Amino acid sequence: MPLKIGELAKRSGCQVVTIRYYEKEGLLPPPERTDANYRLYNDSDVERLHFIRRCRLHGMNLAEIRELLAFKDHPTVSCAWINELVEKHIADVERQIASLQHLKTHLETLRHACSGDRQQDCGILDSLDHGSPCACCEDEHCALSEYQKSTDAEKKARVSR
Amino acid sequence: MPLKIGELAKRSGCQVVTIRYYEKEGLLPPPERTDANYRLYNDSDVERLHFIRRCRLHGMNLAEIRELLAFKDHPTVSCAWINELVEKHIADVERQIASLQHLKTHLETLRHACSGDRQQDCGILDSLDHGSPCACCEDEHCALSEYQKSTDAEKKARVSR
DNA sequence: CGTAGTGTCTATAGCGACTATAGAGTCAAC
DNA sequence: GTTGACTCTATAGTCGCTATAGACACTACG
16 A cells, blocks of 8 residues: 555655655656545655665765665676765764764863953953864874864765654 | 954964855855955954954854844843853753763774774674664663754754854 | 535745856956 | 956755645545
């Protein structure tokens, strides 16, 4: 018994609009329709959507998922590249963690820079104004500025809600 | 001696278009102009832009930076809320780190799921198809799905390049 | 039978912080 | 005078959704 889009949304934990969006983006095939033009999904659609959501949870972007789906549909070559994809994501995640940990030490330095309750000469503002965030940031290879650069890749592999 | 926009970009490490964007967004005041309508920046603009970039590096979004700048320009109230802002960012960053570390364990499980070199029955694809990513994700409070939710806030405080 | 409430449809615009592109003007050096 | 680097404005694109508007479909209740 086929599902309407709302039921599929409930089962997959994503929103109705997101399902339609995946269809528009070519990740889900155009489903059958009722006489009233309502979308009808079958078991293979349910599985495909779950696959997509799992991939998103693993930080993959839609282009990568499209590739994986194409391979699933027509596994013509070796899957070695999938290993590489996963390795790449692990490396990405490690880089993000390192950057965030560094960022955290910076923020903690900031936190102790001001006692609060001041109308002027707030130590935090001073620090944001003049201080280099920490000694390591004096040189070119500050992890915090690396963090900036890393976010492009990061942005592309983001899951929201 | 005032700077043209390209020189300011070099000094601040951000791009020309980004500077114009900050002006459009009201973070930088409209600068003076040459007869040829080129923007001219003075020392206080340089400082202000550095302040903005440092804040961005600390993961603050443009709305927060606008608030900080307004306070810097007219420090009429206590700066206690700045401490709160920093605390909030630390908590955010901690949440992001936890989510990413969890994501990493998931990806590492995936990595060992397939030896590669297969045309069919790739273990990684199987795992993405059917497996729940890890035992902890069987219940409702999986950190990985928390990761999904956290990214809204995260997205708002992102620095790219 | 009407109607209220929910679900679905399409199309379009908005989010955040930029980034890219087009087409035109400016300036310095050769 | 012409090449190349720089600047200007205005507009559209990025990513993965999310929100909105206006219309149609379906079900339950009186």
